[in-house]
Amino acid sequence: MNRQEALLAAAASVFARQGYHAATVAAIARRAGVATGTFYLYFPSKEQCFAQLIALLYDEVLQDVQQRRRGAASVLVKLDRSVQAVLQCFRRRRDLASIVLLQASGATRAVQERLDVIEAELLGLLATDLSEAAQDGLIPPGDAALRARLVLGAMREALVYGLRRDSAAEQEDDEVRRFLLWAVGGQAVAVEEYGPEPS
Amino acid sequence: MNRQEALLAAAASVFARQGYHAATVAAIARRAGVATGTFYLYFPSKEQCFAQLIALLYDEVLQDVQQRRRGAASVLVKLDRSVQAVLQCFRRRRDLASIVLLQASGATRAVQERLDVIEAELLGLLATDLSEAAQDGLIPPGDAALRARLVLGAMREALVYGLRRDSAAEQEDDEVRRFLLWAVGGQAVAVEEYGPEPS
Amino acid sequence: MNRQEALLAAAASVFARQGYHAATVAAIARRAGVATGTFYLYFPSKEQCFAQLIALLYDEVLQDVQQRRRGAASVLVKLDRSVQAVLQCFRRRRDLASIVLLQASGATRAVQERLDVIEAELLGLLATDLSEAAQDGLIPPGDAALRARLVLGAMREALVYGLRRDSAAEQEDDEVRRFLLWAVGGQAVAVEEYGPEPS
Amino acid sequence: MNRQEALLAAAASVFARQGYHAATVAAIARRAGVATGTFYLYFPSKEQCFAQLIALLYDEVLQDVQQRRRGAASVLVKLDRSVQAVLQCFRRRRDLASIVLLQASGATRAVQERLDVIEAELLGLLATDLSEAAQDGLIPPGDAALRARLVLGAMREALVYGLRRDSAAEQEDDEVRRFLLWAVGGQAVAVEEYGPEPS
DNA sequence: CATGAATGAGCCTTCATTCAT
DNA sequence: CATGAATGAAGGCTCATTCAT
Numbered sequence A, B, C, D: 001m002n003r004q005e006a007l008l009a010a011a012a013s014v015f016a017r018q019g020y021h022a023a024t025v026a027a028i029a030r031r032a033g034v035a036t037g038t039f040y041l042y043f044p045s046k047e048q049c050f051a052q053l054i055a056l057l058y059d060e061v062l063q064d065v066q067q068r069r070r071g072a073a074s075v076l077v078k079l080d081r082s083v084q085a086v087l088q089c090f091r092r093r094r095d096l097a098s099i100v101l102l103q104a105s106g107a108t109r110a111v112q113e114r115l116d117v118i119e120a121e122l123l124g125l126l127a128t129d130l131s132e133a134a135q136d137g138l139i140p141p142g143d144a145a146l147r148a149r150l151v152l153g154a155m156r157e158a159l160v161y162g163l164r165r166d167s168a169a170e171q172e173d174d175e176v177r178r179f180l181l182w183a184v185g186g187q188a189v190a191v192e193e194y195g196p197e198p199s
Numbered sequence E: 001c002a003t004g005a006a007t008g009a010g011c012c013t014t015c016a017t018t019c020a021t
Numbered sequence F: 001c002a003t004g005a006a007t008g009a010a011g012g013c014t015c016a017t018t019c020a021t
Helices: A003-022 A025-032 A036-042 A046-069 A075-092 A094-106 A109-135 A144-165 A170-183 B003-018 B025-032 B036-042 B046-069 B075-092 B094-106 B109-135 B144-165 B170-183 C003-018 C025-032 C036-042 C046-069 C075-092 C094-106 C109-135 C144-165 C170-183 D003-018 D025-032 D036-042 D046-069 D075-092 D094-106 D109-135 D144-165 D170-183
Strands: none
Touching: A003 A025, A003 A036, A003 A046, A003 A094, A003 B094, A025 A036, A046 A075, A046 A094, A046 A109, A075 A094, A075 A109, A075 A144, A075 A170, A094 A109, A094 A144, A094 B094, A109 A144, A144 A170, A144 B144, A144 B170, A170 B144, A170 B170, B003 B025, B003 B036, B003 B046, B003 B094, B025 B036, B046 B075, B046 B094, B046 B109, B075 B094, B075 B109, B075 B144, B075 B170, B094 B109, B094 B144, B109 B144, B144 B170, C003 C025, C003 C036, C003 C046, C003 C094, C025 C036, C046 C075, C046 C094, C046 C109, C075 C094, C075 C109, C075 C144, C075 C170, C094 C109, C094 C144, C094 D094, C109 C144, C144 C170, C144 D144, C144 D170, C170 D144, C170 D170, D003 D025, D003 D036, D003 D046, D003 D094, D025 D036, D046 D075, D046 D094, D046 D109, D075 D094, D075 D109, D075 D144, D075 D170, D094 D109, D094 D144, D109 D144, D144 D170
16 A cells, blocks of 8 residues: 555544544554655645545445446346445445545535535436436336435435444345335335345 | 524534635634633543534434334334434534534544444444334335435435525425435335424 | 833834844743733734834835925925935834845835835935926936835945944044935035934 | 856846746756756845856946946036946846846845845945035035935936837936936036946 | 623644764 | 655634633
8 A cells, every 4th residue: 555545544534534624644644654744745735625525435335336326127127226336435445435425515615516426427327227217117207307306315325324223234225225216206116135246 | 692502603604615624713703703712621632522513403303203203004104204314414404414424524533434324323223114114014025224324325415416406496305205215115105294393 | 102102112123133033022022021922902914013114114204204295495405305304214224224225125025015016105205306307307318116225225234234243433424414315416506404303 | 157157147038038037047057058956056035146156247237337437527528427337237138137136025034135235335436426526616515415316216227218119229328327317417527438348 | 780801821834953874 | 957746834814611890
């Protein structure tokens, strides 16, 4: 693990535990085992470092989601798999998840705006699926953008719930998926069996 | 409006606009038209003031929810009315809603813990309803606590969505209610018509 | 002496002795007998404080110069009196003089630009006098702006010379005045006797 | 151009543009096309590098002055030629001139003191000339040391004026020379015609 | 009760200098 | 000789909190 990675890991850990404002650059550097100034060789500022962590997680999430959606039989399956991918990806990266889900909103306005842009991408995917599904008659028609938000909100809460209890109950995910499929009106669709995570 | 109220209103406004950390006690006092020191005659600290605002909103929410639930024909109606009450109450108090939904998580750990306790109460109500509904065969059985979380998460996101767009679209609430009822498996239940808000 | 004045005096002393960069806000505050934060109740920044000191001296200088020029028999007398006023005023305020003459150029670009604007005013007066004197045939024609610069430069050096030797030799001023009058070509003009400084 | 020279040139450029404090060793090294550490193979410190640049210019100046003075018919001609030499030499080396004239005073005390020592040499020459000229009855008697200062100050300002306007008006120098000769009382002396600069 | 000037701890950031490679 | 990553001390500035009036 090189310096950059060590610092990112340290930052993730400190930000996750203390929150954006309580975390100090000194603490991050200390945890990474380097001097304070070294932090600034790798990041232009505390804020940028934080933003980078957020981007890191979402890059992974979006990539996983895209990959998982390929070859899905129907739109609803696509949607379901997207949800699965998001849940699994966040669970895999507890620190980053904590940052994105719990700490980000308290950071700077700039961070918030960057996060919004990133989230919009995910929301876009979900909304598209919901639109298509409605057109295909798989679910009742409705405001796709709003529904996508609701889906995201429920997922977020499920993840926070998991983070809080420090448990990564995989069976919970099934319940969440069912909840969301039903929520959008796709009650009749059988939820796919969980397969192994794609590597 | 006495001093205490003026300060709370000022604090709500400033916290909502700037966030917990960017907000300064001086700014709150200024907006309330009092001296900085006066703030500390009414609140022991900035943090306590913030916590008080959160409690303020939730007191209202819980009271509204309780009142709205009385005389509901079935458990699912109770649940639906709870959702309605929460949505309406948050929409009525934009500043406080913004604080609770967007700013609180970035504040202090102490604030976070107080918020958790309060939220637990609301979650308890929802979980109880869901348990009962399952026992009554109105909805399929499942993890009531988790489902309550998911319901709360979806509501939260709906509210945030509204806050961001600066619009209080009432018709959105119908979609949200339908979404949630379906989500928990109560698809067959017709959503009650919106009546006038009980005063 | 109130806080503002005490801080200005302390700042003048510290800046004069240490220079802009070596001087720390903490040192200024300490010398004024206040806490560091107090400094920022009176100045928006270290840089602004420095700029204010410069303006302080030049306000005095320009006022003195204007007053001294009134009622002068000829343009050359006006010029001579301007020189006298500048020299006396700078000698009266050793700290400020040291800051303006020795430390200012090493400060920020912003400070430098403000100083340029102020100096331009003084240069304007001198140049006007020289132009008039040339038109009146009192001195040979020439580039008035350049000559004004040269006059200012010689004065500056005379003052620096005095600052360095820690002496305020008043008789020096006579030599400087003669030097400058001759320099511009006004050799024939008798230098006025020094009167008491106007209060 | 070897490393040492490349670094000196880079340093001259960076110091001239940014000033002593704003200039960073990293920027100098970058401009010289070497690594930061390499800087310290050629200079013991940033401060010494700066001091060296000052010495560099003054060595040239003093040499030029000495050469130009040889074979002068009278003391005043010597003086006049010294002035010419200084003006030309500074104009030839804009970067170094900017450093010596504008940036040096804001540097360290140590730098300032070294500069004083060097300037003293030039002042000595000027003062000697003025003393002799007075003894020879060419100019009225007076404080030679002070006059030398005034001459230097006027020259400095003339040079700064040129630096600021980014112009090297050669005709200005004639005006400056006349100004200075008159200033010391040598009005009757005709100013020598400009010859080509001695190489 | 109210004021608001004063406090001072603490944090982000810079950069001259070093040294292992 | 050359490199450039690493160091860590130092300083400007903020702001929650206090307290004399």
